[in-house]
Amino acid sequence: MKFQQQWGHKLPELCSEVAPTPLRGGRLLYLNRALADELALPDTETLQKSAVWWGGELLAGMRPVAQVYSGHQFGVWAGQLGDGRGLLLGEQQLPTGDSVEWHLKGAGKTPYSRMGDGRAVLRSTLREFLASEAMHGLGIATTRALSIATGEELVQREVAEPGAMLIRVAQSHLRFGHFEHLFHRQQVEALKKLADYSIETFWPELACESDRYFLWFADIVRRTGTMIGQWQSVGFAHGVMNTDNMSLLGLTLDYGPYAFMDDYQPGLIGNHSDYQGRYAFENQPTVGLWNLNRLAHALSGLLSADKLKLALKEYEPALMAAWGERMRGKLGLYAADTQDNDLLIELFTLMAREKADYTRTFRLLSYAADSDKGGLLRDEFIDRPAFESWFTRYQQRLVKETIDPQTRQARMLAINPALVLRNYLAQEAINAAEQGDTTVLASLHAALQNPFAQHLDDSALAKPPPEWGKQLVISCSS
Secondary structure, three states: OEEEOHHHHHOHHHEEEOOOOOOOOOEEEEEOHHHHHHOOOOOHHHHOOOOHHHOOOOOOOOOOEEEOOEEEEOOEEEEEOOOOOEEEEEEEEOOOOOEEEEEEEOOOOOOOOOOOOOOEEHHHHHHHHHHHHHHHHOOOOEOEEEEEEEEEEEEEOOOEEEEEEEEEEEOOOOEHHHHHHHHHOOOHHHHHHHHHHHHHHHOHHHOOOOOHHHHHHHHHHHHHHHHHHHHHHHOEEOOOOOHHHOEOOOOEOOOOOOEEOOEOOOOOOOOOOOOOOOOOHHHHHHHHHHHHHHHHHHOOOOOOHHHHHHHHOOHHHHHHHHHHHHHHHHHOOOOOOOOHHHHHHHHHHHHHHHOOEHHHHHHHHHHHOOOOOOHHHHOOOOOHHHHHHHHHHHHHHHOOOOOOHHHHHHHHHOOOOOOOOOHHHHHHHHHHHOOOOOHHHHHHHHHHOOOOOHHHHHOHHHOOOOHHHHOOOOOOOO
16 A cells, blocks of 8 residues: 655645544454455455554555644634544555545544544444445445544543544545635635645646636536535435535535434434524535635635636536436436426425425335335325325326336436435444444445345335434534
C-alpha cells in the first residue's frame, strides 16, 4: 500500500499535523472485506496484525493532519470548527492510478477539539459504518467505511460507552466549510489556491477553461441537487445538514443522527437535538439550496453575483431530475405523462394518512403493479376503498406503458429496496457489538450491500419495525 499526504503538502494553511492517540488495548473489531478488496488490501489475517485501525501505527507514507474549516450550524454562523476528533491519514494510491483518502475518526484531541475529548464511541462509529455502506448499496454517492476498532477505554457521553475508531474512505473530504473558513478570514489568495487545487485534482477537465470557476461551481450545485434528490427518493433524513457537513463532491458525509423513514412522515426529524425541525425530511431540498448560497457567498471573490446566481439555478433541475427519475422508476413508469405527479401525490397523501411504511409500500407495489386488486399491498391499508380508487387509476396509467409486465417488475425490484437501515436495526447491531458479538453487524452489513435482493423479502430484516423501533431517540451525541 502506497500513501502520500497531498493535503498537508499543498494546503498547510488548512490543517495541523497531529499524531493519533491510540486506543488503550485497541483491536480490530470489524473489517469491510468487500471494500478492502476494492482497495487491493492484503488478506484479512495480515490486516488484523496492523495497529493502524486504532491509531497505534502509521503505514508508509501516512502523515496525519487535522483539517480546519468553519460553517453554519442550524442556520447560524458558528465560526471556526474543524476535525475535532478525526485525522486525515493520507491518500492511498490505487493500482488503477486513482487515489482515496483515509480518515481516522475518534483519533484523539486536535487543535480543533474545542471542549471535546477527541474520541468517538462504538455506538456512533457503528452507525456511521452501517449508514455509509447502506447508502452505497442503494447507489447514492457517499463516503465509505473500511473498519471499526475498539479497545478497553470508556468514553463519557450521557453514560460511559466503549470507545471506538472508524476508518472512513472517500475520494475527498473537501467541504463547503473549507471555503467559508478562508472567506470569513479574508484569506483571498488561500481561497483561490484551494479552488484551483480542487479543480486540478477533481475537475481536471476544467483546468484550462477560461470560465473554469463558473463551470466548477455549477457542477458542485448539480452534484448537491442530485444527492439530495436521491436522499428524498429513499426516505433518508440526514439530521445535521450544517454547511461543514456538506461535501464539495456531492458525497453524503458525516452520518450522525440520521434516520431512514419508517412510517411515511414528510415532517420526519432524524435528530432529537433539532428542536425546530430545521433539518426535517421535507426541508432537506430547501436547506441544500440554502447551504449552496452560503458557499456561493464564500466564492464571491472568484465569480460575479450574476455568475453565482446562474450556477445556483442548476440546483432545482438537478434535484428534480434525480428525484423524478427514481420516483417514476419506483412506480414503474418510464414514459413521461403530465398526470404522473398527481398520481404520486395522491399516493403520498394516502400513505401519510394511513401511516404506511415508506419502504414496504413501494416494495410491495413492485409485486402488485399487475395484480387484479393490489395483492399484498392492498392489505396494508385500512381504507380499502381509497386505496382501490388510487390503484385503479394507477393501473389505467400503466396501460400507457409499452414495457412488458415482467420487465417492469424486474426494474421496480431493482429500485425499490427490500431493506433500508432502519434505526432499530442499527441499534440491535450496536447492542450485540457492545457485548463483543459482531455477528448481528456482519449479517446486517451483508444484507445492506445488496438491499434489492429478492431473498430479503422473507427476511426478518425487511419486516416493519416493532413499535419500540419507531421511538428511538437519536441525537448528535457521539
